Amino acid sequence: xxxVRDVLDKELFDREEEPMGRVDGLIMHxxxxxxxxxxxIAIGGSTLWDRVxxxxxxxxxxxxxxxxxxxxxxxxxxxxxxxxxxxxxxxDVEAKKTGAIDWxxxxxxxxxxxxxxSGDKEAGDxx
Amino acid sequence: MKKILQISLGIVTSVxxxxxxxxxxxxxxxxxxxGYQLLWTLLLGTICLIFLVEMSGRLAAVSKHTIVEATxxxxxxxxxxxxxxxxxxxxxxxxxxxxxxxGLSLQILTGIGFPWWAIPVSFAxxxxxxxxxxxxIENGASMLGLVTxxxxxxxxxxxxxxxxxxxGLLPTFPIDKKANYWFMAVSIIGxxxxxYLMYFYSSGAIEDDWDETYIPINRVIAGLGMSFGGFLSMAxxxxxxxxxxxxxxxxxxxxQASLLMTTALPKWGFTLFALSMLFACFGAALEIxxxxxxxxxxxxxxxxxxxLTPSKDARFCLTYTLIIVLGAIPLLLGIDPIKVTVISxxxxxxxxxxxxxxxxxxxxxxxxxGKHRNGWLSNTVVAIVILxxxxxxIIAIxxxxxxx
Amino acid sequence: MxxxxxxxxxxxxxxxxxxxxxxQQMDSIQSWLATAEMVGQAWLRHTTPDKYSRQTLELxxxxxxxxxxxxxxxxxxxxxxxxxxxxxxxxxxxxxxMARLIESKNSPDFRRQxxxxxxDKKIVEQISDGMPKQ
Numbered sequence: 001x002x003x004v005r006d007v008l009d010k011e012l013f014d015r016e017e018e019p020m021g022r023v024d025g026l027i028m029h030x031x032x033x034x035x036x037x038x039x040x041i042a043i044g045g046s047t048l049w050d051r052v053x054x055x056x057x058x059x060x061x062x063x064x065x066x067x068x069x070x071x072x073x074x075x076x077x078x079x080x081x082x083x084x085x086x087x088x089x090x091x092d093v094e095a096k097k098t099g100a101i102d103w104x105x106x107x108x109x110x111x112x113x114x115x116x117x118s119g120d121k122e123a124g125d126x127x
Numbered sequence: 128m129k130k131i132l133q134i135s136l137g138i139v140t141s142v143x144x145x146x147x148x149x150x151x152x153x154x155x156x157x158x159x160x161x162g163y164q165l166l167w168t169l170l171l172g173t174i175c176l177i178f179l180v181e182m183s184g185r186l187a188a189v190s191k192h193t194i195v196e197a198t199x200x201x202x203x204x205x206x207x208x209x210x211x212x213x214x215x216x217x218x219x220x221x222x223x224x225x226x227x228x229x230g231l232s233l234q235i236l237t238g239i240g241f242p243w244w245a246i247p248v249s250f251a252x253x254x255x256x257x258x259x260x261x262x263x264i265e266n267g268a269s270m271l272g273l274v275t276x277x278x279x280x281x282x283x284x285x286x287x288x289x290x291x292x293x294x295g296l297l298p299t300f301p302i303d304k305k306a307n308y309w310f311m312a313v314s315i316i317g318x319x320x321x322x323y324l325m326y327f328y329s330s331g332a333i334e335d336d337w338d339e340t341y342i343p344i345n346r347v348i349a350g351l352g353m354s355f356g357g358f359l360s361m362a363x364x365x366x367x368x369x370x371x372x373x374x375x376x377x378x379x380x381x382x383q384a385s386l387l388m389t390t391a392l393p394k395w396g397f398t399l400f401a402l403s404m405l406f407a408c409f410g411a412a413l414e415i416x417x418x419x420x421x422x423x424x425x426x427x428x429x430x431x432x433x434x435l436t437p438s439k440d441a442r443f444c445l446t447y448t449l450i451i452v453l454g455a456i457p458l459l460l461g462i463d464p465i466k467v468t469v470i471s472x473x474x475x476x477x478x479x480x481x482x483x484x485x486x487x488x489x490x491x492x493x494x495x496x497g498k499h500r501n502g503w504l505s506n507t508v509v510a511i512v513i514l515x516x517x518x519x520x521i522i523a524i525x526x527x528x529x530x531x
Numbered sequence: 532m533x534x535x536x537x538x539x540x541x542x543x544x545x546x547x548x549x550x551x552x553x554x555q556q557m558d559s560i561q562s563w564l565a566t567a568e569m570v571g572q573a574w575l576r577h578t579t580p581d582k583y584s585r586q587t588l589e590l591x592x593x594x595x596x597x598x599x600x601x602x603x604x605x606x607x608x609x610x611x612x613x614x615x616x617x618x619x620x621x622x623x624x625x626x627x628x629m630a631r632l633i634e635s636k637n638s639p640d641f642r643r644q645x646x647x648x649x650x651d652k653k654i655v656e657q658i659s660d661g662m663p664k665q
Contacts, residue, residue: 004203009207021428108439118436118438119438375565377558382586386566389573
């Protein structure tokens with residue numbers, strides 16, 4: 001498995017097949033005597049924006065302090081929770097409890113659900 | 128039987144996606160200024176688009192990835208971010224143009240100026256996304272777009288000289304107004320190959336659960352649908368060449384464009400033009416807003432589907448809501464949508480390599496497509512058209528601006 | 532691909548600021564006179580609605596006024612600018628009257644004005660043909 005090609009930027013799903021973002025960063029443990037190894041997957045936060053440019057990272061940290069669900073650190077999922085790595089990556093966690101979809105829930109709760117008709121779209125006809 | 132239905136719906140959809148304010152305006156201006164001379168650029172743009180749309184569907188059917196997902200995964204977030212910024216800007220300009228096209232159609236029908244329509248029109252487009260399902264948008268909006276067939280009827284009623292139209296299908300070099308000629312040529316390429324169409328199409332293939340059995344259907348839809356769309360644009364150019372060119376009318380305003388079919392179809396021409404533009408721009412506005420929202424949602428791994436209720440994919444819905452609100456602002460300020468159209472089509476041509484070059488790499492990647500990788504023909508055709516139009520755009524746009 | 536935003540701004544500014552040449556302005560004048568003529572013919576044949584026809588005639592008049600004030604300042608010396616000024620002023624008045632005649636649905640008078648507008652358009656064409664080409 002190649003980390004950058006097969007893991008980084010892949011989509012993540014929890015055990016209920018709920019999407020929970022993408023692999024925005026990987027956290028590595030470099031021990032004095034042991035081999036370097038991946039310990040965590042990082043989701044969201046300034047991790048992602050730091051990859052573009054530290055400027056965007058700083059901007060993201062500042063923005064999240066000012067607005068939103070007040071989470072500026074990336075969510076870390078231990079590597080041991082990874083079930084499969086394929087087209088997507090499946091994790092043995094529950095998306096809601098990890099904090100990875102805090103933004104989704106925050107926007108749904110604070111904005112979308114306040115607009116009339118947000119919860120009763122005609123069911124898709126399955127095509 | 129089901130497959131035949133799917134194919135015909137797909138073709139209708141692609142027509143709806145092809146014909147919008149950009150392709151109609153550029154084709155009309157080309158016909159008005161240069162007669163049949165620029166027909167070849169429509170042919171070239173359409174051929175290139177057929178290849179690109181076929182590729183978008185094939186990528187989705189084989190890899191179960193949309194173009195956007197595959198771009199981020201294959202090239203990483205920093206590169207993806209550049210593509211995102213470029214495509215979002217260009218598509219946003221096109222969205223403003225489409226919303227303006229709806230407003231202008233209503234203006235000529237009712238006499239009430241387009242800035243007044245900015246809010247009702249944006250609200251209607253938003254409501255359609257908020258309450259409607261993907262199937263409704265894909266099939267309903269584009270079914271209405273079939274009224275654009277009136278352009279072909281108008282062209283036939285004017286009895287064009289077929290040998291000189293055929294002549295226009297071969298590239299020629301202009302004698303005078305050279306800068307304007309090449310500017311028009313790249314604008315037509317930009318209007319034909321709209322990247323949002325590819326993003327919308329590949330997301331649609333995922334929404335409709337395509338798999339490898341859809342490869343032949345995809346080929347038929349892309350081929351017939353886009354040819355049909357290109358054919359309609361050619362009809363617009365031909366009518367403009369017969370109506371505006373001899374009178375020396377240079378189409379700068381929508382009010383002038385509205386006269387397109389009044390000689391060919393005296394009784395219904397005016398209304399048919401207004402309705403054609405109304406429906407075509409409405410369908411395109413929906414497709415572009417969704418394409419931009421898909422782009423963000425897929426790139427960041429948010430929940431996305433036009434079939435979910437809004438509270439289930441909040442960030443996706445917030446994105447298209449914000450985009451529609453922002454898109455209404457330039458129109459409220461009274462900025463002429465035709466000017467926005469002309470600028471956005473030329474900019475699309477400049478931005479095309481940003482969208483298409485990484486896409487071509489994906490289409491040749493065995494990890495994504497296995498044995499369904501691109502052949503040499505599609506690679507060559509697309510690469511050549513995109514690179515040439517990029518170079519011509521870089522040269523022609525400054526020349527057009529200084530009025531050379 | 533970084534300099535995209537400056538490029539957009541530059542293009543918007545330049546399109547807005549570019550000064551057209553006298554020859555291009557003459558082309559626009561003829562284009563708008565032809566537009567007005569076409570709308571007039573269409574209205575007489577009942578192919579375009581009253582409101583649209585009136586608004587488009589008004590738009591033609593406004594655009595002509597705008598172009599001609601720019602143009603008359605920058606005409607090449609060989610042109611008969613007094614004649615051009617007179618004919619353009621006359622057509623603008625005519626367009627204004629035509630817009631009113633639509634309101635009162637007076638087709639016979641409208642037709643007469645339209646014929647005179649066509650004659651004025653011919654004069655503008657002649658002046659334009661006599662201008663030095665660039």
